[in-house]
Amino acid sequence: MKGNRITLEDIAKRVGVTKMTVSRYLTNPEKVAKATGLKIKAVIDEFGYVPNRAPVMLSQANTKTIGLAVSSFSNLLFSDLIDGAEARARQAGYEIMLAHTGYRMEEEERKVTQLMSYQVDAMILTDPIHSPLTVKNLKMSNIPVVELMSVIDHPIDMNIGYNHKKIAYAAIKGLINSGRRNIMYLAARMDTRTMDRQAGYLTALREYGMEPHIYGSEAPSNFTIGAETMRKALMEFPQVDAIFCTNDDVAIGAMIACIEQGVRIPDDISILGYNGLNIGDTTIPKLTSIRTARYDMGKSAVELILMRLHNDHTPDTHMELTPMLSLGQTLTMEESQAISRHFDTLYALKLPQFPDPEEMHKRSGRRRLS
Amino acid sequence: MKGNRITLEDIAKRVGVTKMTVSRYLTNPEKVAKATGLKIKAVIDEFGYVPNRAPVMLSQANTKTIGLAVSSFSNLLFSDLIDGAEARARQAGYEIMLAHTGYRMEEEERKVTQLMSYQVDAMILTDPIHSPLTVKNLKMSNIPVVELMSVIDHPIDMNIGYNHKKIAYAAIKGLINSGRRNIMYLAARMDTRTMDRQAGYLTALREYGMEPHIYGSEAPSNFTIGAETMRKALMEFPQVDAIFCTNDDVAIGAMIACIEQGVRIPDDISILGYNGLNIGDTTIPKLTSIRTARYDMGKSAVELILMRLHNDHTPDTHMELTPMLSLGQTLTMEESQAISRHFDTLYALKLPQFPDPEEMHKRSGRRRLS
DNA sequence: TTGTAGGCGTTATCAT
């Protein structure tokens, strides 16, 4: 059971020309006699024809394909990111080749290898940590690589993302300054980003001599996890007056648990989410969340790659993005303002909310290896 | 700016052998002198090496790759389906190559062409309708094709899915038999599946001489849409006593709107979702929903493909799956029982809940669950 | 144990 793929040769034989003529017709119809062209068209319409990517991959030419290894398809965050990358890529005549890693380093290694084996011209990664082999293969291949999501210390190549620790720190400080004294961190799936936010939370509490209260589970986050964890927390730590959540899924779960227990939001407890997904827009009360620019991150990653691919000078780019508070009703107005103010202070340098391609290569950072 | 991909030749030159020896070492290390093998290993460790897929694609050999074009990444339904397909594929030494269509036929055509251009050995589709060119290209290539999600009349090749019209019909009948008289259909994104369910809804109402009430929007479904639409419906059609929703997203939105307006569920209004996503498990009350076996669908699609690819006889398989009611608290017990009873009646032939590969090629057509 | 030749589908280059 094997497919019979139609090749240029098949078409050519049927028409009575060589495959070269058919190839020419496909790329440059006017270079072929009108009569011949019509005959070729007729046969293609009859047989169907799908070009084979292999020769392009085999030749030294660019494949005009960018590999994108996202952490997950069940986290809505990444579908926005994919859309942004695909939109920009298509506009430039590139295509995105997709894979997902399930947040696992070995799986990322598999998938990056897979993508590279298709001779992608560049790679976009969303996982924060890579296996040594992944890093080596990428560096040796010398293709542009963009690591998304977090600001990282030693990127393989380019980097666009948020400093989650700093952001968490600023948010918690805002809550403390507004009078909250028993702030809890609601974690889930102890990945790097969750841990970064936790570090920011801990730093802020320590600064004010407060006791940390961290609740969470190893499991992937969802509403159920958020609600269950929150019910437990309300039993064990009833004096809690603010919840900082690692993402909007668990935040909504927590909100459900609070409403169910008759806790008033934000009077008794304020709730702050992370990511600003659409889900939070519908809840009553609407969830206040820290918004990250997912679509733009995907788009900008492709933007950087295109610059690398088309200009020969290589902007060595590490972009830190500024967060925005997505206003809802789960924080008091005062709290929201305090947090926004802290964001403004931390990002006083007016870092871009997403990279501005025009400016990008003026700003240069670390040198690129290889 | 172009990558320097490392080839067998690069490794071979450095070691001082021909690329054939390196190739042999990679596929069959013991066929190479131990000393040579060690030298090759050292150089590969130093340089890194990622095999090039092009030669495999170019040779007549199977690529052991299956194309999967899902409708969406923002619908959680498809991430389960992808997981099922990937798990089964990997187990058999195959890989899945992914693309998404955004529910658009032209986009599906692009993506199917793209996948085919990588010489995939088989294709899995989740969109219900394809462009003529898509169909022709797939048919001419003669590779196994599985269309998932719905039972369809004239599949390109194989088909695994649900009869959404029949399922909706049975569900609505259950509600009517339990005494509901003002049943509303809450639609979203007027895709084929949504329309199928609407058709079942209309058929049932017509049978009882009832007036249909359909609310919805063209926009992709999410909580916001569900809640907004429901608020509107409650104004215009206040006597509504049951809501049949095209998916769980809008169902939860509707639930939020009802709770907010002080409507009691299921006393005043019962709510029935569709798909049985995890989201509905957390809501209070827990959403009652019609569960579809997404993971198993992905897995079974690969299963069918492997059978085609490995045996030469080709089971011409069209599987209709049986739905299950995922019990929650948004229907009365009586209603849930009535619907389950109707499902049992419609599927009295004991259709499989998901295909059983062992049995499948003994009988063509519909089969029983293991 | 290692090497050589040829072929897979397409296109750039160079004939005719």
Next chain:
DNA sequence: ATGATAACGCCTACAA
């Protein structure tokens, strides 16, 4: 306007 040739990376088959 069309054809012939070579090249890309790897593997199968055969040779040394």
